[in-house]
Amino acid sequence: MKTATDPGLAKGPGPAAVPPRPGTRPRRVPLLRVLPLAPAVVLLLLFLAGPIAYCAYIAFTDLQLTGQAEDSFVGFENFTTAFGDDAFLNAVWLTLVFTVISALVGQNTLGLALAMLMRRASKPVRTLVGGIVITAWVLPEVVAGFLLYAFFRREGTLNAVLDWLRLPTQNWLFTLPILAVSFANVWRGTAFSMLVYSAALNEIPKEITEAAEVDGAGGRRRLWHITLPMIRRSIGTNLMLITLQTLSVFGLIWVMTRGGPGGRSQTLPLFMYEEAFQKSMIGYGTAVALLLLVVGSLFSVVYLRLLRTEV
Secondary structure, eight states: OOOTTTTTTTOSSOOOOOOOOOOOOOOOHHHHGGGGGHHHHHHHIIIIIIIHHHHHOOOOOOOSSSSSSSOOTTTTHHHHHHHHHHOOOOHHHHHHHEEEEEEEEIHHHHHHHHHHHHHOOHHHHHHHHHHHHHHHHHHHHHHHHHHHHHSSSSTTTHHHHHHHHHHHOOOOHHHHHHHHHHHHHHHHHHHHHOOHHHHHHHHHHHHHHHHHHTTTHHHHHHHHIHHHHTTTHHHHHHHHHHHHHHHTTOHHHHTTTTTTTTTTOOOOHHHHHIIIIIIIOOOHHHHHHHHHHHHHHHHHHHHHHTTTSSO
């Protein structure tokens, strides 16, 4: 009878690993595995990291488009000038107002409401509403700006409707320009949030909502205690994406108001454009652009940290 120590019964995972010889180097990753990534790395360095690094350098110079033989390094002078400029501080405030109203409140809330309503609507209604909302999203920014300009101008559609209802009219682009452009951005960008939340709501098991309904939970309680917690990660992702998109909106506001009147709708992208290309102060305008990049990065870090939280 063979024992457990019999070589014929011994089982093992395979041949024993041969220890490396003294003085030999560990095996490196084969070059063929890294080679396919080389074109992507080169493109990222050339078209992303390179321009960002060059812009970061320009932000510390006094580079101008005209009237200058050569630029010089000025350190943090552009940044100190910006924080002491009332027009820059006004642009920062209007950028925050525009982002909160049109993205965090407008697009996010309206997109969620449309996604929830379309789940209960009939197929023809879903098709009609979805087509209208998505059409506004796919329109070019300049075209959307002209449409909303025609809607809000003194002789536009909004005042025509108010006049037909015997309500007071006004020049919305002059009296409330930041609210007008915020509404325009909500109208144009709500479709993205609606699509994100439609996909998230479809992932909620019907058994959970049906069980809550049987237990007597009303619509508001189901929304607050079941729906919103289960799509929290989708909410965080959507907020991050629409915030970054709204921070960079330029063409829509430029077509509608050009930042006016009197700078009352001039957000940071428009302020940067005016300083860099209309006043020819490329160094100062690039410093403002770098600050806008930092603001967007801070928002991204906050949202990414929130997304790490387990549902």
